[in-house]
Amino acid sequence: MLQLGCKALLLAALLAPIADLVARGEPATSVKDLQYGEMLFYYFQQDYFNSIVHLGIAREQQRLPNHADEAELMMGGLVLSYGMRNKAREIFQRLLDDEKNDLSVHNRAWLYLAKISYQRGDFAGALDAIAHVEGEMMPATRTATANLHSLLLMQKGRNAEAIELLENTRSGKHWTPYLKYNLGIARIRNGEQENGVQELVSITKQSSRSAETSMLRDKANLALGYSFLQTGETGKSRQALEQVRLEGPLSNKALLGAGWASADADDYSRALVPWTELSARDPADPAVQESLLAVPYALTKMNLFGRAIQKYKQSIEALNDEKINLDKSIVAIRDGQLLRYLQEYDAGSGDGWLQKLNLAADSPALRYQLSLMASHDFQEAVKNYRDLAFLEKNLTKWNSSIAAYDDMLASRQTRYQSQLPAATHVLKNNPLPALQQQHARLQDSLGQTEATSNIKGLANHNEKRQLQILSSIEKQLAELPDTPKTQELHKKQRLLYGVIYWQLSNEFKARLWKIRQQLSEVERLARQTDKVIGRLAQADLDTTNRFSGFESRIAAQKSLLKNLRKRTDKAIYAQGELLQQLAINELGAQKKRIDIYIVQARFALAQTYDSSLNNAAGRVQQ
Amino acid sequence: MEKKYYLQLQVILPAVLMLLFSTFTNADSTDTAAGLDEEIQSLKQDIVALNRSLFMLEEELLFPSNTQVAVFLSMDVGEFFALDSVQLKIDNKEVSNYLYTRREVEALHRGGVQRLYMGNLKSGEHEIVAIFTGKGPNGRDYRRGAELVINKSLGARFVELTIIDNESSEQPDFSVREWE
Numbered sequence: 001m002l003q004l005g006c007k008a009l010l011l012a013a014l015l016a017p018i019a020d021l022v023a024r025g026e027p028a029t030s031v032k033d034l035q036y037g038e039m040l041f042y043y044f045q046q047d048y049f050n051s052i053v054h055l056g057i058a059r060e061q062q063r064l065p066n067h068a069d070e071a072e073l074m075m076g077g078l079v080l081s082y083g084m085r086n087k088a089r090e091i092f093q094r095l096l097d098d099e100k101n102d103l104s105v106h107n108r109a110w111l112y113l114a115k116i117s118y119q120r121g122d123f124a125g126a127l128d129a130i131a132h133v134e135g136e137m138m139p140a141t142r143t144a145t146a147n148l149h150s151l152l153l154m155q156k157g158r159n160a161e162a163i164e165l166l167e168n169t170r171s172g173k174h175w176t177p178y179l180k181y182n183l184g185i186a187r188i189r190n191g192e193q194e195n196g197v198q199e200l201v202s203i204t205k206q207s208s209r210s211a212e213t214s215m216l217r218d219k220a221n222l223a224l225g226y227s228f229l230q231t232g233e234t235g236k237s238r239q240a241l242e243q244v245r246l247e248g249p250l251s252n253k254a255l256l257g258a259g260w261a262s263a264d265a266d267d268y269s270r271a272l273v274p275w276t277e278l279s280a281r282d283p284a285d286p287a288v289q290e291s292l293l294a295v296p297y298a299l300t301k302m303n304l305f306g307r308a309i310q311k312y313k314q315s316i317e318a319l320n321d322e323k324i325n326l327d328k329s330i331v332a333i334r335d336g337q338l339l340r341y342l343q344e345y346d347a348g349s350g351d352g353w354l355q356k357l358n359l360a361a362d363s364p365a366l367r368y369q370l371s372l373m374a375s376h377d378f379q380e381a382v383k384n385y386r387d388l389a390f391l392e393k394n395l396t397k398w399n400s401s402i403a404a405y406d407d408m409l410a411s412r413q414t415r416y417q418s419q420l421p422a423a424t425h426v427l428k429n430n431p432l433p434a435l436q437q438q439h440a441r442l443q444d445s446l447g448q449t450e451a452t453s454n455i456k457g458l459a460n461h462n463e464k465r466q467l468q469i470l471s472s473i474e475k476q477l478a479e480l481p482d483t484p485k486t487q488e489l490h491k492k493q494r495l496l497y498g499v500i501y502w503q504l505s506n507e508f509k510a511r512l513w514k515i516r517q518q519l520s521e522v523e524r525l526a527r528q529t530d531k532v533i534g535r536l537a538q539a540d541l542d543t544t545n546r547f548s549g550f551e552s553r554i555a556a557q558k559s560l561l562k563n564l565r566k567r568t569d570k571a572i573y574a575q576g577e578l579l580q581q582l583a584i585n586e587l588g589a590q591k592k593r594i595d596i597y598i599v600q601a602r603f604a605l606a607q608t609y610d611s612s613l614n615n616a617a618g619r620v621q622q
Numbered sequence: 623m624e625k626k627y628y629l630q631l632q633v634i635l636p637a638v639l640m641l642l643f644s645t646f647t648n649a650d651s652t653d654t655a656a657g658l659d660e661e662i663q664s665l666k667q668d669i670v671a672l673n674r675s676l677f678m679l680e681e682e683l684l685f686p687s688n689t690q691v692a693v694f695l696s697m698d699v700g701e702f703f704a705l706d707s708v709q710l711k712i713d714n715k716e717v718s719n720y721l722y723t724r725r726e727v728e729a730l731h732r733g734g735v736q737r738l739y740m741g742n743l744k745s746g747e748h749e750i751v752a753i754f755t756g757k758g759p760n761g762r763d764y765r766r767g768a769e770l771v772i773n774k775s776l777g778a779r780f781v782e783l784t785i786i787d788n789e790s791s792e793q794p795d796f797s798v799r800e801w802e
Binding site for chain 2: 030031034036037038040041042043044045049051053054056057060061079082083084085086087183185203309319377380381388391398402403405408409412535548553554559560561564567568571574575
């Protein structure tokens with residue numbers, strides 16, 4: 001009786017479908033806008049908070065010209081993943097209301113709406129939403145829809161419809177062993193034992209040694225084992241349960257079931273093997289607590305009353321010790337240890353639902369974390385608490401940054417003020433027009449020099465001075481008497497003049513080209529200066545306006561930040577209280593269950609004493 | 623005797639089952655949880671909006687669009703190169719030296735684009751050099767550089783560094799390009 005009652009309970013839990021599908025082998029996303037890729041960088045790290053923030057910024061800055069259509073749908077999915085169901089619902093409803101959106105957008109919006117209802121536990125609402133998904137759809141959407149729809153149908157006990165749906169999806173490339181598992185469970189629930197078993201058996205035959213596959217194999221073997229147990233096929237049941245890894249997270253349940261399989265076949269000696277192994281494990285697990293009673297029960301069945309009495313006594317002691325542990329845990333949680341532990345752990349980077357708890361069970365407050373985390377309510381409470389812890393850190397970080405903004409702004413203002421007079425001077429007394437006129441005059445002059453082939457026009461300062469000296473010497477020589485010596489001097493003067501003139505004449509074109517180059521460079525610099533002055537004029541206006549804009553924006557954000565920090569502090573306190581209360585309630589319930597086990601063990605102990613005495617009396621009478 | 627034992631169990635079992643089936647929330651805590659959940663959703667929405675405003679404010683204040691330059695990193699397949707770090711130099715001055723986590727590399731493989739650096743540059747020509755360090759084909763240490771000269775004018779400029787698989791040489795290629 002004991003086994004059968006608990007067996008049915010465990011069976012119901014074990015024959016539950018898997019709700020979360022694991023994404024696999026997705027091709028890399030094609031990114032056409034950098035900022036969309038930036039959002040994906042956070043999204044692929046399951047950092048939903050920063051994905052949402054950066055997608056919002058990219059949209060506001062209009063930097064998603066190529067991904068604008070999908071951005072809204074993406075935003076809806078992100079906020080849903082981050083637990084903002086109300087906002088997600090609003091977005092998807094808006095997408096549905098927009099007639100411009102095509103069927104594929106509508107389908108995905110309905111699918112997300114169904115997920116929101118499913119997460120809220122509103123299965124009827126979820127079924128209603130998912131019924132709107134229709135027509136041709138992407139393979140991934142079709143599989144996701146079929147999965148959620150089948151889960152909802154199974155929830156309502158409409159297993160035959162779930163089977164049909166899953167069967168129709170089977171051929172898609174996104175079909176995974178998880179869906180196959182759910183199909184197997186749906187078949188068993190629908191009374192199609194043989195077909196269901198076939199589906200589950202095919203999962204157990206997968207050769208991959210990955211952690212994910214191993215876990216799924218264990219799950220399938222466990223479901224098979226309990227299913228065979230229900231149909232009285234104890235040999236098959238034991239065989240399946242013995243395939244579950246001994247060190248895996250499902251091994252306790254498998255050991256308990258394997259014992260039942262043998263006990264159902266009246267092979268108590270064999271049942272003792274897994275039950276004894278199980279009873280030596282951590283008694284915090286209900287399966288281990290169950291085995292503490294199952295071992296002496298089997299011994300009683302084998303008429304080993306003395307050993308059974310001893311075991312019952314040990315079990316009662318172990319269960320009492322467990323109650324003490326539970327009390328210690330409750331005291332530690334009341335003392336705030338659980339919350340402190342959660343706070344000390346990295347609050348993650350805002351990765352919402354997929355935040356993983358990786359707590360080491362070395363503290364009384366954490367001893368029962370595994371059984372606590374089995375509850376959806378507790379999981380949600382922890383996620384919310386950790387999300388709040390992340391938000392609190394985020395606000396603290398901004399609070400210190402924003403304090404520096406005032407200094408930065410002040411420093412920019414100071415720099416601006418120091419440079420303003422020079423800038424204003426340049427703007428008021430712009431030297432560029434005068435320089436440009438000078439440039440034009442030089443251009444004209446050069447043009448004339450070239451047109452008239454004015455070779456001396458390109459002489460440099462030194463050459464001009466030398467030519468002047470030689471002209472002056474020529475005049476002086478003309479006034480002197482015509483003697484051989486004077487003639488000699490005339491000759492020298494003409495020679496020197498000729499050398500300079502020849503040099504000028506020879507270099508005329510080259511000098512002309514060089515000067516043109518220089519004028520062209522001056523022209524380029526003038527244009528550049530013109531642009532700089534133009535920007536300066538623009539910057540002058542912009543900066544004046546921007547300072548006052550920044551000041552008011554910083555002030556507004558500071559006030560908002562202050563308000564949000566207060567709200568977050570209040571919420572984190574309330575959520576902490578709730579989390580503690582949930583944990584304490586659960587541990588209290590576990591204590592009550594142990595109390596019942598203890599009563600049961602004491603009663604069985606008394607019964608065993610009676611049986612022992614009767615047995616001895618019988619032997620004496622014989 | 624056996625029958626008596628089972629009868630006792632039959633009395634106890636329903637209580638056990640009831641305890642096991644029952645959730646550990648009561649009506650009050652469910653109401654509190656629902657109310658709090660609404661407030662947390664609202665807080666998330668407001669803090670997301672605040673972050674968006676503050677990031678934009680920060681960008682405008684620290685990196686005005688006239689001088690803004692942002693450098694992004696992406697991967698095109700990237701099977702021939704296991705990225706460890708990227709060193710970024712602008713005009714021969716190191717502006718970033720980023721070490722990647724496994725999760726970040728995985729996100730890049732899946733199509734994510736990382737904003738590696740954001741800073742200010744004056745108008746004119748600037749040389750951007752990126753040095754990629756990691757493991758190349760056959761697990762060998764690999765260090766390669768890529769460079770680009772950009773002509774910074776008015777308006778924000780975006781530069782993308784990409785690690786590409788060269789299928790013909792079975793080696794990684796590294797490119798730098800400027801987005802218009």
